[in-house]
Structure formats: C-alpha cells, structure tokens
Amino acid sequence: xxxxxxxxxxxxxxxxxxxALQKFFIVLSQLGYQILGPVVRDGAIQFDTLSTADxxxxxxxxxxxxxxxxLEQGDNQRQFDWNHGPQGLKPLCxxxxxxLWTEQSKPPAFNPVPPSIEPTAVIGVRAxxxxxxxxxxxxxxxxxxxxxxxxxxxxxxxxxxxxxxRSAATCFCASTGDGPALDGGYDIGMAELDExxxxxxxxxxxxxxxxxxxxxxxxxxxxxxxxQSTTQASLAQQRSLPDSDELLLLYKRLEHVHWDNVAExxxxxxxxxxxxxxxxxxxxxxxMSLDGETAQMIRQWDSCFSSTHSSMGQFQVRxxxxxxxxxxxxxxxxxxxxxxGRIGCIGCGRCITWCPVGIDLTAETVAVLEExxxxx
Amino acid sequence: MFDPHxxxxxxxxxxxxxxxxxxxxxxxxxxxxxxxxFEFDPGQxxxxxxxxxxxxxxxxxxxxxxxxxxxxxxxxxxxxxEGMSKLQPGDHVGIRGPFxxxxxxxxxxxxxVLLITGGxxxxxxxxxIRYLMRRRDDYGRISILQGVKHAxxxxxxxxxxxxxxxxxxxxxxxxxxxxxxxxGQQGMVTELIAQLPLRPQRTxxxxxxxxxxxxxxxxxxxxxxxxxxxxxxxxxxxMQCGIGQCGHCQIGPKTVCQDGPVFCYDELADFFGAKGF
Amino acid sequence: MSRQKPKLxxxxxxxxxxxxxxxxxxxxxxxxxxxxVDIVHFAEAGPSDPAAKVDISLVEGSISTPEDVQRxxxxxxxxxxxVTVGACATAGGVQALANFANxxxxxxxxxxxxDQIETLQTSNAIADYVKVDWxxxxxxxxxxxxxxxxxxxxxxxxxREELQPVCMECKRKGxxxxxxxxxxxxxxxxxxxxxxxxxxxxxxxxxxxxxxxEQVNDASLLQRFSQLGLDRQALxxxxxxxxxxxxxxxxxxxxxxxxxxxxxx
Numbered sequence: 001x002x003x004x005x006x007x008x009x010x011x012x013x014x015x016x017x018x019x020a021l022q023k024f025f026i027v028l029s030q031l032g033y034q035i036l037g038p039v040v041r042d043g044a045i046q047f048d049t050l051s052t053a054d055x056x057x058x059x060x061x062x063x064x065x066x067x068x069x070x071l072e073q074g075d076n077q078r079q080f081d082w083n084h085g086p087q088g089l090k091p092l093c094x095x096x097x098x099x100l101w102t103e104q105s106k107p108p109a110f111n112p113v114p115p116s117i118e119p120t121a122v123i124g125v126r127a128x129x130x131x132x133x134x135x136x137x138x139x140x141x142x143x144x145x146x147x148x149x150x151x152x153x154x155x156x157x158x159x160x161x162x163x164x165x166r167s168a169a170t171c172f173c174a175s176t177g178d179g180p181a182l183d184g185g186y187d188i189g190m191a192e193l194d195e196x197x198x199x200x201x202x203x204x205x206x207x208x209x210x211x212x213x214x215x216x217x218x219x220x221x222x223x224x225x226x227x228q229s230t231t232q233a234s235l236a237q238q239r240s241l242p243d244s245d246e247l248l249l250l251y252k253r254l255e256h257v258h259w260d261n262v263a264e265x266x267x268x269x270x271x272x273x274x275x276x277x278x279x280x281x282x283x284x285x286x287x288m289s290l291d292g293e294t295a296q297m298i299r300q301w302d303s304c305f306s307s308t309h310s311s312m313g314q315f316q317v318r319x320x321x322x323x324x325x326x327x328x329x330x331x332x333x334x335x336x337x338x339x340x341g342r343i344g345c346i347g348c349g350r351c352i353t354w355c356p357v358g359i360d361l362t363a364e365t366v367a368v369l370e371e372x373x374x375x376x
Numbered sequence: 377m378f379d380p381h382x383x384x385x386x387x388x389x390x391x392x393x394x395x396x397x398x399x400x401x402x403x404x405x406x407x408x409x410x411x412x413x414f415e416f417d418p419g420q421x422x423x424x425x426x427x428x429x430x431x432x433x434x435x436x437x438x439x440x441x442x443x444x445x446x447x448x449x450x451x452x453x454x455x456x457x458e459g460m461s462k463l464q465p466g467d468h469v470g471i472r473g474p475f476x477x478x479x480x481x482x483x484x485x486x487x488x489v490l491l492i493t494g495g496x497x498x499x500x501x502x503x504x505i506r507y508l509m510r511r512r513d514d515y516g517r518i519s520i521l522q523g524v525k526h527a528x529x530x531x532x533x534x535x536x537x538x539x540x541x542x543x544x545x546x547x548x549x550x551x552x553x554x555x556x557x558x559x560g561q562q563g564m565v566t567e568l569i570a571q572l573p574l575r576p577q578r579t580x581x582x583x584x585x586x587x588x589x590x591x592x593x594x595x596x597x598x599x600x601x602x603x604x605x606x607x608x609x610x611x612x613x614x615m616q617c618g619i620g621q622c623g624h625c626q627i628g629p630k631t632v633c634q635d636g637p638v639f640c641y642d643e644l645a646d647f648f649g650a651k652g653f
Numbered sequence: 654m655s656r657q658k659p660k661l662x663x664x665x666x667x668x669x670x671x672x673x674x675x676x677x678x679x680x681x682x683x684x685x686x687x688x689x690v691d692i693v694h695f696a697e698a699g700p701s702d703p704a705a706k707v708d709i710s711l712v713e714g715s716i717s718t719p720e721d722v723q724r725x726x727x728x729x730x731x732x733x734x735x736v737t738v739g740a741c742a743t744a745g746g747v748q749a750l751a752n753f754a755n756x757x758x759x760x761x762x763x764x765x766x767x768d769q770i771e772t773l774q775t776s777n778a779i780a781d782y783v784k785v786d787w788x789x790x791x792x793x794x795x796x797x798x799x800x801x802x803x804x805x806x807x808x809x810x811x812x813r814e815e816l817q818p819v820c821m822e823c824k825r826k827g828x829x830x831x832x833x834x835x836x837x838x839x840x841x842x843x844x845x846x847x848x849x850x851x852x853x854x855x856x857x858x859x860x861x862x863x864x865x866x867e868q869v870n871d872a873s874l875l876q877r878f879s880q881l882g883l884d885r886q887a888l889x890x891x892x893x894x895x896x897x898x899x900x901x902x903x904x905x906x907x908x909x910x911x912x913x914x915x916x917x918x
Contacts, residue, residue, distance in 0.1 A: 041829075042828075042829040042834070042856065043829060043834045043835060044829045044834050046827070046829070067832075067833055067877065068833060068836075069830075069833050069834045070834070085829075086824075086829065086830070087827065091827065096824070096825035096826070096827065097825050100379075100381045100382070101379075101381065101382045101383075103425075103427060103428060103470070105427055105428070108385045108406075108427065108468040108470075109385065110382050110383050110384070110385065110425075110470055111382075112379045112381075112382045139621065140621065143619065143620055143621075143634075144619075145380035145619040145620075145621075147380075147381075147621060148378075148379050148381075149381075251628065251646065254650060254652075264870075264872065264873065265870075265873045265876075266870070266873070267818075267842040267843065267868065267870050267873055267874065268818075268867075268868040268870070269818045269820040269821075269841070269842035269843075269866075270817070270818065270820055270821050270824075271820050271824060271830065271842075274820070274821065274824030274825070275824065280621065280622075280623055281622060281623035281624065282617075282621070282622050282623070283616060283622065283624075284381070284431070284616065284617070284622070285430065285813070286428050286429055286430055286431075287801070288428035288429070288804045288808070289682070289804075290679075290682040290685050290686065290689065290800050290803060290804055291682075291685045291688070291689065292428060292689075292804060292807065292808065295427065295428035297381070297431075299381075300825055301821070301824070301825055302622070302623070302624070302821075303817075303821060304623065306816065306817045306818075306821065306867075307816045307817075307867040307868075308614075308816055308817075309614070309623075309624055310613075310614055310624065311614055312612060312613065312614055313453040313454050314453070317613065317614070317652065317653070318652050320652075321868055321870065322652075323651070323652030326652060327626075327652065327653070330628075331626060331628075331629075334629070335626070335628055335629035336629075337629075338629045339629055353833065354830055354833050355833075356820075356830065356832045356833065356839070356841075356842050356877060357873050357874075357876070357877045358877070426810075428804075428808065429805075429808060429810050454811075455805075455810045455811040455813070456810070458810060458811065459808065459809060459810040462809060
C-alpha cells in the first residue's frame, strides 16, 4: 500500500543508518563541497561549517512561542528534531552585508567585487526555507537584471532537505502549502527515523552524491513512518493564514482600526523583516577611505520598518509605525500575489518567534480582515 | 558578467546653473562604446553616483536623438545632490541606467497632448516637450501648463517662449507667488485646466510634480471628460537600485523604478493619494 | 572648507576622554590624518592651542560648570563647524543623572567641603548652550563614525546620521536575540545603531548607550519587560541611564516613573 503512495513513488528512498551519516559527509567532502549544517550556538540552531556528522545536535528540539525561543535537550538520538533557528537560507544567497563595488578617484573607476564562494552542501534544510528560496530566486534572478552576487552564491549550493517530523507552535506552513514535507527545490531529501534516515535524490546534482552511498532498501514500516510523521506535524500546527484570495482584501482594509492596535505594540525594530526568509529589501551606501582616494559601495539588509526606507529628501512616505506595519503586511500577503504569483509568506513563523514583543502575523491578519471596523 | 549594480564613468562636459538651487549637467560616458549603446525613452532615469558619497535617481531631460551626450537637471535637496552641485566640467560621476518605463510616446501618436507640471516636475517632462517639438507632425495640439511656487523658481524661461511660438502649441504659466514681471497667472497650475479648450476624447494628459497637485489635476481632468486611461503621471519615490530589487520605491504592488516611474492612472488608482503608500 | 588643509581642534569638557580615544584608535587612518588636517588643538594627543581659530571642532563632554559655559562660547566663536561627539556632549552624559536630584544634596553627601566646588545645578548637552552643526552619538563613539564624519566634512557634504535601531545591526551580524532566546531585557529595539551590536554579541542585552532610535515605543517595551520580571521603575532606570537627557529617553523614563502611561491607555 505504501509503495503506491505518490510521495513514496516519487521519492523512492533508501535507508541510511545513523552511523553511516559520516559516510555521507565524507562523500560530500570528496566531491569538493564544504558542509554547512545545524549547530547549537548561543542557545539557538544556527548553520555553520561542519567537518563530521558528530557535530550535529542530538536530541535537541525547540520550544517556539510568540517572542520566545528555547532549545530543549531530549534523550533521543535524533539530529533534526528541531524546527529552525532565526535564519534559513537567506543569508547564504542574499548576504546581510557585502561589498558590491569599489571605486577609485584617480583615475576614476568602478570595479565590481564578485563574492568569494565555494561549493557548499547545506544539510538540514526545511520545506519552508526551500519555498522561501524559490521566492527569492524569482525576485533576484528572474527579471531583466539578475543579481550576479545572488546568482553566484545560489549556484554554489547543494541543498539537502529534511522533512519536518514535528512543528513548532509558531509554524503554519501547512496553511500556506509550503510544508512540513519537502516538495521540490532541493537536491537530496531526507526523512529522519529513530533508527536512521530515509534518503533520496531529487536532482541530478543530488544523484551524484546518492550513487556513492550504499543505501539499504527501505522497509514498508519505515515508509509508513515517513508519511505519518509529516502528516502528524501538519495536523499539530496551531496557526494558519486565510487563503490567498481572502488575503487580497487586505488592500481594502487600509483604514481598519486594527492597524492602530498593532502600532501600539510594534517597536518598528525590523526583526521580523530580518528573520523573514523572503524579505528582500536592501540599501547600498558608500564608505570612503579617510584620504578620499578609494571607496566601497556596501549593500546591506534594510527593512520597511526603518525610517530611511521611504524617505524622499526631507519627506518620509511612511513616518508612523502604523504605516510601516501596514506596508509590510499588505505587501507580503497581498502585493506579492501580483508581483510573484503567490503570497510572500511561507509559514515558517519566524516573525512571530523573533518579534521582541511577540506580534503574531496570523492573528493580526485575521483581525484586519474582520469586517465592520472603518472599512474603506 | 554584466553587473547592473556597477556604474560606468561619465565626464561632465557642461554645467549650467539654472537657478540658485537647480543646475544641469551635460554628461558623456568615458567609454565611447557605452555612450554609443546608450539609448533611452523620455521619462526614464539614471542612477548618478557622486564619487564616494552616494547615488541618486535623476531623470534624463534631453531628446533621445541626442546620441553623444545626456543631460540631468538636478535640484539640491539632500547631501548627494548638494555635493553634486559643486562639480565642474571635467569632473567625473558614475552612471547606471537608463531605468524604468518612460512616457507612452508611441502609443499616444496623433493625440492632443496636455502636459501639466509643477515645480521641478518639469524635468521629467521636458524631454517629452523636446521630443514633441522634434516630431511636431506626429501629434495634435500641445498644451503646456507649468506651475511654480514662486515666480523666480521658473527655469528655462526662454525655452517656454520658443515653444509657445510653435504651431498649435499653447503655454500657460502659473505661480503661487507672482512677481511684478511675472507674465503668467497667479494661483495653482491646476486652475489653468479650466481655461483650456480641451477636446477630451482626443486628449492625453501627462502629469508630473507634487502628488497633491497631480491629484487635483486628475480630478479636474476627469471633470472635463478626459478618460482615466488617458491620464499618465510620473511618480517619485525612494529609488535606490533602479532594477526593482531593493524594495524602497514600492507603491502597493508596483515598484516605481521598474513598473514606473511613469504610470497610467488606471494602474495606480487604488493607491494614488493613499497616505503611507 | 576655507583652506586647502583645514584646521582641526578637539576640545574636552566634562567627560571621561573615551570618545577622544576613538580618534587615537583610528589605526592606519590616524597616520593619514595629518596629511588631511592641521591638528592645532588636541590636548590628549599633544598639540595644545585651545584658543585657536579652526575649521572643525570636535567637542567631547557636557557643560557642568560656569567655566564650561564661558569656554564653549569661545569654542563656538572660533569654529566654523562644531561637532559634538559622545553621550556627554550630545545629551549631558551619565553625569546628568544628577539632574533628576538635588545637586547640593549630592555634593554634601560626597564631599566634606562642598563649598569648595563650583558647579552648575545640571549637566547639559553642548547644544543647550551653543549652536551645534553635527552630532556623533555613542558612549563612547567609535573610529568608524569618526572616519565617516571627517571624510564627509572634508568632501564638503553633510555627514550621514545612523537612524536604524540596534536590532538591524544585530541581525545582520547573525547574532541571537538575547530577549527572545534568553528572556533577557534588551534595549536594542529602541536604541540607535552604530555600535555594531557590541553587547548582544557578548550575550547580554543592549543598555542603550547610543541613545534613542527613531521610534521609542516604551509602552510596548514595558508590557514585554514586565513579563520578563522587569518592573516599571527598573525600565525607567534603563531609559534614565547613560543617555538620560536625550529627549526621547528622558520622556520615556519620566512617563514610566510617573506611572502615567498615556500610550498605554
């Protein structure tokens, strides 16, 4: 029965014991990849360079609530039992701060500064982050002027995804259709079981790696566990967003009283935009050497919550917190639909977890969509 | 690989002080291949870099047929434009562009063209005026309504009298604060619309200037029977990247630097005048 | 700038000298500095000519004595451009905490012969006494800010102001939010960036030494910090700390102390 499930048919996974994970690491290294994976640092899951599989966390899960993130140490052996830390793939392709070009005054010249990159395998990528990456790919690469910095970083990645076998309290990817099971956009897929991993290739790039692993056949019971874990993770989600059509109504609620309510709580600190894996705003500014002979154009993440974001000379288009929060939410959930063909939210819930005051995008959205209050 | 973020070096060929706070730079790319390949539509803009200081979006004011140079008319408003005002012929700047969607010049061939501008709003439209004058037979009646806050703010005075002498061209000027020598009207530029013998079905209106002025103009034009689809305007927002990526210049679902800066009223009606967008 | 090589003075008022160190710690650019400006007065580094007429004066420290009041007028008169640097010069400094109390009581408590001390009743920002052209916020300011400021002035353009909150800098550095992951109250969301998120990088909350960010929503912060066990008076003390006289922090602290919280109503 399991063998006919569409997910099983498309994945056709093999089994890798937990001990054999090191072999996987060795193969990746031999193929020339540096390996980036989850580590526990400063009380959070962060991605860092790994040399052995032993460096992966064990038995670590997370408690995420609005404005609250804590890791929890269990006694199981699972290495991907956590959901996510503050960042997904965004910093890997869209650098938080980088030099775009350098200038010299004599003779006048502008010189591009390509990013320094090496082939990188990222292990432990989640479905929501792959959906976010697809959105950022469209933003930075699909137009008439693709971003060369983003492209070079993006092309260096080998993405090893993992199904989410549990959801955090702030997760709502099921309602946006972006998880918790992997659904495209990765090279190699994994599903974690107590005794090891089901593993499969999704792309040709991934096949080269998988072919060098001696995978065992997956049992029916293992396949069943794979299917059930993501189903249960999905059912366990406590939050959700309305469907896309309903979200378009946000643009009809620009004067709703609830925007004032959010503005009373919002600090305009920009944390939500920094942790959001789809937010793409950046600013670029010059830094000149003291002697005035050379300068750098530095690009860094910006936020629609910053005062300079909408400034035109002395005038700010969005001077109030209310206008800024409204801009962020309406753009992400409505504006992107015509720009990108889908909403700009992938349900990871990071903006809820990492908001210092725990503002919940799902709750605010529903409140604004409720009829009856000063609709325009 | 082509990098849309990196400017090319351009040299300042001429500099004209138009008013105490407005100046024009005539520029030429240092690399002749880049200059030869440079083509633009009226209404498009360049990102202009002041070495080591910053980059600003400035519209191109000359006619696209001028292939050996391009002109930028700049008003001193911030630290970069202030720094740029000190540049002299022979100095260099960086140029990226042209960017954005310009005025629908092909689409409106044969129509009466009504241009309404306020303040330095004339800069994005002046290339249109020059375009129309060079191709006078392709278009119907031309009306130019230019408003300024103070009579002394009006630049290109001689040009206006040259243009008004052309066949079927009407130029009307208005200043909020008039002086003794002022030959135009005193008041808002939008009040001039009522004085025009408009043929609403044949008229296309091109607007540029402060948003409140444009809002008022739209209302007056609709009253006169001009269709929403025949009203176009150039918007201004915080444009930084020029390629629709950095996110600053969004108005609802549109980016001004890429979808605009020229929009048809139809495209932005929901957000035009909405505070905070 | 009037001459080919502008003259620079560094003046000190009531302060700890920490901001002057940002100049001395410039590193390699410090070696370029003499080629760009004539340093005519900078007592901490050697040159001493406090009465010199200069193009640029960097002023550290607050005004807290009658002598300071006289001297700052002189500095203003002698300077084409006057830039205040650091929390003392821009907002009265940590010593302005005494502005909230009776200075005579304090002096009696600390000194055996308070009559010997000549002081004003308050410690104030330089801008309370003379016109200030530009400000560098921070306690202390850092070398990056100094380079940016001097370069812009030498180039003849207005210096740029840092307006984003610390959180933006913190997240760009990939630091983990102490507030969310440790439950430690952090002033980052209401504090101006520029320090490079130094304290969060060391695993502790920001204490607001770069002064108010553009938006200071103290009512919301109070609500959140109360859940973390920090009461109204404790939060008031975080606003009334190093940059206690900056208008936004001063007002926030007073709202909290007074118990009336109009934005909470």
